[in-house]
Structure formats: structure tokens, C-alpha cells
Amino acid sequence: MAAAVAGTALPSSAARAGDAPGAPGTDPGYAGADKLGFGTSRDAQSPVWFTLGRGGAADLYYPNLSTPASRQLQVVVTDGAGFVQRLSDVPTRTEPVDPKTPSYRQVSTGQGWEATATYVTDPARPSVVVDLQVRSLDGKPLQTYVLHEPTLTKDGSDDRSRTEGATLVASDRSAASALRATPAFTETSSGYLGASDGWTDLSRHKRLTAHHPEAGAGHVGQVGRLPVDGVGTSHAVLTLGYGKHASEAVATAEETERTGFEAAARAYGEGWHRYADSLTPPDALTDEHQKNVYWSSTAMLAASEDKQNPGAFIASPSMPWAFRNDPEMAPESGPYHLVWPRDLYQHATALLSAGDRAAAERALDYLWSVQQPDGHLPQNTETSGEPFxxxxxxxxxxxxxxxxxxxxxxxxxTMDGVRKAAEFIVGFEHEGHPAPYTEQERWENHSGYSPGTIASTIAGLVCAADLLERSGDHETAQRYLAVADEWAAKVDGWTATANGPHSPQPYYLRLTKDGNPNQGTTYNPGDNYPEDVDQRTQVDPSFLELVRLGVKRPDDPVVVNSLRVVDEVLGEQTPAGQHWHRFTSDGYGEREDGADWNIGHGRTYGRLWPLFAGERGEYELMAGQPGMAAERLRSMAATANEGLLLPEQVWDNRAPAADGEPAPGTPNRSATPLAWTHAQYVRLVTSMAAGAPVETPSVVADRYTR
Incomplete structure (x- = not known):
């Protein structure tokens, strides 16, 4: 056993301690979804990603973006007797190193100390590297520790942890991690979460009293003490390497350690700057913050692509609300780090508009690779392509x-995929209703006739017809056009009510369950809403797909009246500008007191979605109102957090505020960053430069609106 801990200054009792007590440990779930940073290198040989919470790395992914491999990597500072504080316990600010590079600096200020941590990944291998500075503010010596919680293969219940020399190693059946420090750890321990892990020990005793050489299998936590007292020694570099097995992880960490933080950070930044230089710059923007959000958005979108499965871009590297800690709701750590064809379309059109055509090509290739035998695309998939x-x-x-x-x-x-997809659309039937009735509309929890979904199917069929005409298949093309024309003529009759409560003039509904928008058919909107609702009361902004995709003119009377209704029913003014709820009665958000969303645990309230400001801006460009589009861009940029990441939702004017916090218009605890929001921002920037929405397929607009 002595050989196993060579290079560390462990007490002699460690060799007799044996396996840590408290097996198998508790499952704390994952960190909150409101990330302040998200990064990876541009290099495929480094399949590792980090996210940052409010004081340290939280949720690290390896070897793909569907697999969280660590819950947290963070620092603890104590005086050994009076206080013990994690970085996440104290005020911390997050600063992007520069907007074009997803590297971040976090500065935390505690009780008589300040810590600065800068995060990158090694472009040459799967390692996360942290440059750490700890400074005593009152001249008193400190003790500095590092906590790591592995969840290898996205299942933390079967991990094993041990000390090997100066390295903390964790492993399970198919992956491993190795945590090293320069200068090396002087004390280490492995324990079971909630019983014998390092934080449990430190929080009780203000110093490390147990030095267990191993723990597992179970939910394990690792701790290492750094020879950093903030007075004589203030600097250390942490390296967390991953591999398929322990020896590979250790070798990875050692190689990165030899490379050094400065060389890794330099190569990391150069890779991202080369990428930014290949894109269309936002020269039309004069506001520096808006430019920075643009570059952060392009980096976030590019970083969201899996390196083992090119073209597989995930929705978000986060697990909001119950998705992070309810195994019944999310037995495999949640759906956001999956690939959704809808979100991937947003990804691809944004990056295409920004100048990264190759990414859009890879996205389309991935979509065809996961197309099902009957022609439809799965609701979502693992990055490997397996439907979820x-x-x-x-x-x-x-x-x-x-x-x-x-x-x-x-x-x-592509033509095979187009034909299969179009045939599936025209032949689909659900609950006794033929297409364009859908099993789910874009908000995922209801069947019916949705104006947004109908817009996409019309556009899809017209685009399919044009591609088929080019290949000489005139007969099939004409058949698709006939169906598209029929649906375009009927969309108002299916989805626009003339006798609803919000206006005496026709307006679009979120959806109808029966294709009769003047019928008071009831349904429950879901997400903990306590009663059924009349479908004529339910509106959402999705009808704007009809305009953006070229099916309706922006001055169409039903469109214009629907905008007035949506603004009245769903819009709110906030310090970050005007934003909108998803739909009437939406419950996808926190409880009234700010507690997490979950199903069946009390009423919840959906908040405001910044992406709607981008969709409205695209509409306003089409309506000849570029000044309003610019205002929408400002509103979107105003919702970015300090790491320049854009959220899924921001707090509305019913925020559970105390002393003004949280403020309306600031990110709530929804998925942050959300790729769809970033994609919408990028596409609005490029659309403003073009003078019209870059997404609109001209072949559809030529047929219906020009």
C-alpha cells in the first residue's frame, strides 16, 4: 500500500484505513442548469467538454456530449479551524477570456481570501486544465483543497476511486478519470458522497481528518490538498484527464501536465480564433456587447457538436430542474444533451448564415443517418444516433x-432522405386525423393542428418538390405541391378562430385538437396546469413560422391581429426589453416560490423565452421595420449572463424576488446555454445584415407571397 501512495504526504494511518465507510453513498444529482461557461477545444482528438457553475466546473462531458462524466470539479479554502468555503459558496464573477474563445476566468472572494481559476481544455487530448491562484487577503495562511465527483459513463452509482501515487483515479466498466496537480497533492482521500467524501469531512472539521485510499463501487467523491497557503505559495495547475481505462486516463493527465497550462491555453485560443476568422464578422453591429454575444454564440454553437459523431449538435449541455435529480423523470441524466432535429435545424441555419457551411452539411448528413425506416426523424437521439x-x-x-x-x-x-421524409409527412395519420395533424407540435406535449407545424410541412413539401424537379421527377414534385397548396389554403380554417375571447377578429391558436378553431374543445395544457382549457383561449407565437418560411405575407390580416393578441396575452416588458411566454397557461418553469419544475409536484409557471424576440425581429425585417428588429437584438443580448451565454428562459414579472433579486429579464434556472437561443441570435444578426431573414426558402415565398 505504501507504493500506492508514493509522492504524497499521507498519514501512516491511511495505509490501514481500507475502503472508506458509508457505501454506496448518496446520489446528489447534477448541478443546476444555469451555466456561466461552456467550453471545449476545436480539435477532435480532445473529446472533453466543461461547463461552469457559480464557482467551479460543474458537469463535464466525456467521451461524447451525451455522457456527463463528472458532476463537479471545484476548490475549497479553509483556515483549518474557523471557516471552510467552497468557491460555489462565496461571491464569484465569471469573465470570458475573450468573446471568440470559450475560455473563462472565475474570481471568487471569500472570508479573507480570493481565488482566480481559468479553464481550458487541452487541444491534444481529453483533459480539462485549470490555472488556479489563491491569495490570502489578511496575510494568514490558508489550506486549499480540490473536490472532484466522477459520474463516469453517466452513472455515478458504480464508480471506484483510489489514490495512485500523486493522482486521484476513478474508474467504472468503460471509462476512467485521473486528477493531478502541479505542485502535487500533499493529502488525498476517496469516500462515499454524503458519508465519507472530502467535502463531508472538511465541512465538519475545517480540515481533512480522514485519508481513505479507496472507495467504491458507488457514488464517490475525491479530495486532494494543494500545497497552496495563499501567502508563500499561491499558484497551482489542476489537470483532469479522461480515458477508456485508468492507465489511459493517468497517461493523458500526465501528458497534459507536461504540456503545461500556458501552452495548452495558447493552442486552445489559437484554434478558436482560426475558427472565428473563418466566419462572417458582425460588422453591421456598433454595440460592443452585441458583437461579443455574437462571437460567444458562434462559439457555443460550434462547441455543441459531438466529436465522435460529426453533425450531432446537442440542445444544451445542461440538466434543468427535475432533469438533474429525478431518476424517474430522467433516468439517463436528462434530454437536453441529446440531439433534437428541430434544434439541429436551428443550429445548422445559424452556422450556415455565419459562414460555416461545412457544419450545416455535417448536420444534414447526421439527420439522414438517424432517419427512421418509415421516413420520419426521431424526436431526439443520443449523439450516437440511438433514438431516445x-x-x-x-x-x-x-x-x-x-x-x-x-x-x-x-x-x-439526400434525395433518398427527402423522398422518405416527404412521403411520411403526406401519409401521416394520428388519432384519426390525417396530416398535417401532428402527434406533437414544437412544444412537445400536445397533438393537433398547429400553425407552426403546418408551416414547416408546407415549406418542406415545396422544397422537396423543387429538389425533385431538379432531379427530373416532375410527377412526384407536382403531387407534393398539390398537398402543400391544399394545406396552405386550409391552415386558417384549421387554426385561426373567429370567435375566441381575445379578439373579435380571427387570430391563430396554439393548436386545435379537432381542426375546428371556432369550437370550444377543451384539453389540459400539461406541465402541472390544474384544469382543462378552451382551445380558443390558447395562443403562442409559433404562427410566425408561416411568415418566416414564406407561406404568409407579413401584412396578412390574421397574422397582424395574432401579433396584437400574442403581445397582450403573452408579452411582458422587462428591464431587458419585451419578451414573451411560450403559450397561454404554460407551466414549464419554476414554481411560484422559485422551486424547481417537476411533474406532479405542484403548480409551475413558464417564464419568458428570449428566442421569441429573435423570431419577432425576423418578422419585422420582413415587414420593413429594421429599427424594431434592431431593438429585438438588443433585448436578446440583454439576457446574456456574465459568461455571455443565452438562456432558454428569463424571469418574468412574477419572479419570486427578494431585495430585487432575481430581476425580471435575467436568466432563471432553465437550460443555459440553449443552442436554439444562440442560433436565433446569430441568425437575426446575419438577417439584419442581409436586410431579410436568411432562413426563408425563396421557393416557398415565390409560390405563396410574392
Whole structure:
């Protein structure tokens, strides 16, 4: 056993301590979804990603973006007797190193101390590298520790931890991690979470009293003491390497350690700056903050692509609310770090507009690779392509066709995919209703006739027809156009009510359950809403897809009246500008007191979605109102957090505020960053430069609105 701890200054009792007590440990779930940083290198040989919480790395992914491999990596500072504080316990500010590079500096200020941690990954291998400075503010010596909680293979219940020399090693059946420090740890311990882990020991005793050499299998935590007292010694570098097995992880960490933080950070930054230089700069923007959010958005979108599965861009590297800690709701750590065809379409169109055509091509190739035998696209998939949830959403089958048209793709694989997708759309039937009735609309929890979904299917069929005409299949193209024309003529009759409570003039509904918008059909909107609602009361902004995709003119009377209704029913003014709720009666958000969303645990309230400001801005460009579009961009940029990341939602004017916090218009605890929000921001920037929405397929607009 002595050989196993060579290079560490462990007490002799460690060799006799044996396995730590308290097996198997408690499962604390994952960190909150409101991330302040998200980073990875541009290099495929480094399949590791980090996110930052409010004081340290939280949720690290390896070897792909569907697999969280660590819960947290953070620092603890104590005086050994009077106080003990994690970085997440004290005020911390997050600063992007520069907007074009997803590298961040976090500065934490505690009781007589200040710590600065800078995060990158090693472009040459799967290691996260942290440059750490700890400074005593009152001249008194400190003790500094590092905590790491592995969740290898996204299942923390079977991890094993041990000390090998100067390295803290964790492993399970198919992956491993190795945590090292320069200068090396002087004390280490492995324990079971909630019983014998390092934080449990430190929080009780203000210093490390147990030095268990190993723990597992179970929910384990690792701790290492740094020879950093903030007075004589203030600097250390942490390296967390991953591998398929322990020896590979250790070798990875050692190689990165030899490279050094400065060299790794320099290569990391150079890779991202080369990427930024290949993109279209936002020269039309004069506001520096808006420019910074643009560059942060392009980096976030690019970083969201899996390195083992090119073209697989995830929705968000986060697990909001119950998705982080309820195994019944999310037995595999949640759906946001999956690939959703709808979100991937947003990714691809944004990056295409920014100048990264290759990313859009990879996205389309991935979509065809996961297309199901009957032609539809899965609701979502693991980055490997394995379907996860299985509901049919017709817009997710239509959007790949539109993307294929935008890319001008007529290769055989694409045309096969287009035909299969279009045939599925025209032949689909659910609950006795033929298409464009969908099993789920874009908010994922209801079937019916949705104006947004219908817009996407019309656009998909028209784009499919144009691609087929180019390949000489005139007969099939005409059949698709006939269906698209029929649906375009009927969309108002299916989805626009003339006798609803919000206006005496027709307006679009969120959806109808029966294709009769003047009928008071009731349904429960879901997400903990306590009663059924009349479908005529339910509106959402999704009807703008009809305009943006070229099916309706921006001055269409029903569109214009629907905007007035949506503004009245769903819009709110905040310090970050005007933003909108998702739909009437939306419950996808926190409880009234700010507690987490979950199903069946009390009423919850959906908040405001910044992406709607971007959609409205695209509409206003089409309506000849570029000044209003610029205002929408300002509103979106105003919701960015200090790490320049854009959220899924921001607090509304019913925020559970105390002393003004949280303020309306600031990010809540929804998924942050959300790729869809970043994609919408990028696309609005490029659309403003072009003078019109870059996403609109001209072949659809030429047919219906020009």
C-alpha cells in the first residue's frame, strides 16, 4: 500500500484505513442548469467538454456530449479551524477570456481570501486544465483543497476511486478519470458522497481528518490538498484527464501536465480564433456587447457538436430542474444533451448564415443517418444516433428537407432522405386525423393542428418538390405541391378562430385538437396546469413560422391581429426589453416560490423565452421595420449572463424576488446555454445584415407571397 501512495504526504494511518465507510453513498444529482461557461477545444482528438457553475466546473462531458462524466470539479479554502468555503459558496464573477474563445476566468472572494481559476481544455487530448491562484487577503495562511465527483459513463452509482501515487483515479466498466496537480497533492482521500467524501469531512472539521485510499463501487467523491497557503505559495495547475481505462486516463493527465497550462491555453485560443476568422464578422453591429454575444454564440454553437459523431449538435449541455435529480423523470441524466432535429435545424441555419457551411452539411448528413425506416426523424437521439424519446413531430421531419434545399443538396443520399421524409409527412395519420395533424407540435406535449407545424410541412413539401424537379421527377414534385397548396389554403380554417375571447377578429391558436378553431374543445395544457382549457383561449407565437418560411405575407390580416393578441396575452416588458411566454397557461418553469419544475409536484409557471424576440425581429425585417428588429437584438443580448451565454428562459414579472433579486429579464434556472437561443441570435444578426431573414426558402415565398 505504501507504493500506492508514493509522492504524497499521507498519514501512516491511511495505509490501514481500507475502503472508506458509508457505501454506496448518496446520489446528489447534477448541478443546476444555469451555466456561466461552456467550453471545449476545436480539435477532435480532445473529446472533453466543461461547463461552469457559480464557482467551479460543474458537469463535464466525456467521451461524447451525451455522457456527463463528472458532476463537479471545484476548490475549497479553509483556515483549518474557523471557516471552510467552497468557491460555489462565496461571491464569484465569471469573465470570458475573450468573446471568440470559450475560455473563462472565475474570481471568487471569500472570508479573507480570493481565488482566480481559468479553464481550458487541452487541444491534444481529453483533459480539462485549470490555472488556479489563491491569495490570502489578511496575510494568514490558508489550506486549499480540490473536490472532484466522477459520474463516469453517466452513472455515478458504480464508480471506484483510489489514490495512485500523486493522482486521484476513478474508474467504472468503460471509462476512467485521473486528477493531478502541479505542485502535487500533499493529502488525498476517496469516500462515499454524503458519508465519507472530502467535502463531508472538511465541512465538519475545517480540515481533512480522514485519508481513505479507496472507495467504491458507488457514488464517490475525491479530495486532494494543494500545497497552496495563499501567502508563500499561491499558484497551482489542476489537470483532469479522461480515458477508456485508468492507465489511459493517468497517461493523458500526465501528458497534459507536461504540456503545461500556458501552452495548452495558447493552442486552445489559437484554434478558436482560426475558427472565428473563418466566419462572417458582425460588422453591421456598433454595440460592443452585441458583437461579443455574437462571437460567444458562434462559439457555443460550434462547441455543441459531438466529436465522435460529426453533425450531432446537442440542445444544451445542461440538466434543468427535475432533469438533474429525478431518476424517474430522467433516468439517463436528462434530454437536453441529446440531439433534437428541430434544434439541429436551428443550429445548422445559424452556422450556415455565419459562414460555416461545412457544419450545416455535417448536420444534414447526421439527420439522414438517424432517419427512421418509415421516413420520419426521431424526436431526439443520443449523439450516437440511438433514438431516445419516440413521439412524432412533423416539423422535425420537415426541417431536414428545408435544410437540404437551403444547401442545394441533390446527392443520392439526400434525395433518398427527402423522398422518405416527404412521403411520411403526406401519409401521416394520428388519432384519426390525417396530416398535417401532428402527434406533437414544437412544444412537445400536445397533438393537433398547429400553425407552426403546418408551416414547416408546407415549406418542406415545396422544397422537396423543387429538389425533385431538379432531379427530373416532375410527377412526384407536382403531387407534393398539390398537398402543400391544399394545406396552405386550409391552415386558417384549421387554426385561426373567429370567435375566441381575445379578439373579435380571427387570430391563430396554439393548436386545435379537432381542426375546428371556432369550437370550444377543451384539453389540459400539461406541465402541472390544474384544469382543462378552451382551445380558443390558447395562443403562442409559433404562427410566425408561416411568415418566416414564406407561406404568409407579413401584412396578412390574421397574422397582424395574432401579433396584437400574442403581445397582450403573452408579452411582458422587462428591464431587458419585451419578451414573451411560450403559450397561454404554460407551466414549464419554476414554481411560484422559485422551486424547481417537476411533474406532479405542484403548480409551475413558464417564464419568458428570449428566442421569441429573435423570431419577432425576423418578422419585422420582413415587414420593413429594421429599427424594431434592431431593438429585438438588443433585448436578446440583454439576457446574456456574465459568461455571455443565452438562456432558454428569463424571469418574468412574477419572479419570486427578494431585495430585487432575481430581476425580471435575467436568466432563471432553465437550460443555459440553449443552442436554439444562440442560433436565433446569430441568425437575426446575419438577417439584419442581409436586410431579410436568411432562413426563408425563396421557393416557398415565390409560390405563396410574392
Amino acid at each position: 424519446w419516440t413521439k412524432v413531430q412533423l416539423d422535425q421531419t420537415a426541417f431536414p428537407i428545408v435544410l437540404a434545399w437551403q444547401l442545394g443538396r441533390t446527392d443520392q443520399a
